[in-house]
Amino acid sequence: MLDINANFNVNNTFFENFEIKVIDDNKNRSLIAKNSFTKGQVLFNERPIVSAQFPWNELYKYKACEFCMRPLESAQENIRRLAEDSTINLPYLKQSCTTKRSLHCACVNCGIDYCSEDCRLQAYHLYHQTLCLGDNRQNPNHPINILMDVWKQMHFPPETTTIYLIIKLLAMMKQIPQNEELMKKLSNFECGLVNEKDQIPHKLLKEKFFNELESLREMTLEIFKNNFYVPECESWLSKDGFCQLFSLFGRNSQGIGTSPFSVYVDNVSKLNTLSKIEKKKLDKFIDKLYGKLEKTAGNFLNSEGSGIYEYQSMINHSCRPNAEISFRNNNFELSIVALQDIEPGQEILISYLDECELNSSRHTRQKLLRENYLFNCQCERCLAEIDQPDVTSDEDLEDDDDDEYEDIDDDEEAEEMEN
């Protein structure tokens, strides 16, 4: 039988290196280093409890393993598709492309693709036995396909989450023998609909989305009753339970991005058999390809999805982080990597914002964190910049009009400055 813990866990030295501690009222729990780490060191690796590729991303033919999201295209296929140019030939492909087509396989009933037999088996034992649609995989009238279509119409790219995470989770609850353990893990995640202390609601749960959320709930409930009813999960599909489930994914899910071309670029640039002239030529060639990609694919270069991670979700945010997330295996396994030397007793802090957002004003950063993660950031940098004028970064200005919480916050801050 499959060891369910092997699917979720981080390596077993985790609690030798870290402790989870409540160190302040605002942030609640924090992850604290027990040992020292040097810049560039991997603090830990972790696989998600549940993950899924985004549906638009899949529709646009970003081929990835259904279980671990490892790309299924070779670097050459990937660049040809994204750059819309079937004449591109990548040099040194054999040494630098990691896609292993000979290991790929598919579910014999529905044809879903996996990067290996191991992934196919793990998916089967965790959820796919329940979710395999067989001949109905392409049937637009199958309730799961209808739900996915409705979801796609509600959430156009750039995608941040998917209703399929909820479907997979319900199937896992049905299938796995130790589902109390999964239930326990889920109960550890932040899933409040509002930040009770500061009364900040989640953006996906604002009034304007109530009708959408209700139709998603009704459809999911129908699928649940007919396909994988589990008595313990019935409350998840009540009105409140469903909002909480949504909030759990909204507040905790971590984006996953994989790409055969970027791995190729990484590997090819490390080849030490090339002369200086060959290296220069190669750099120029790759720059040109990226130029092409910018025109044809813009920012959409990766197979994208999201997942929830038990231990990564214990790490608080800082606008001046000392660690970062990376997907070094080009699949859903996440690594937390030190950005600087870390001493015992120091809190591990990552950024929930991307690089561009991190470079924005304090006002913009705080707004993004409030909307997505329901907190007023109390990090060292935000506290140090508290006297900064309340300036919104340029790229954010057009969003300002429809942000009712911004206005409340501006008024409060203006009042504070007057007093």
Ligand SMILES: C[S@@+](CC[C@H](N)C(=O)[O-])C[C@H]1O[C@@H](n2cnc3c(N)ncnc32)[C@H](O)[C@@H]1O
């Ligand atoms: C993914 S959880 C991190 C772990 C969390 N502290 C816990 O106890 O489970 C994210 C939540 O932690 C809190 N948090 C994280 N970083 C914070 C920060 N810089 N300032 C204030 N609260 C923070 C917020 O409540 C946020 O919604």
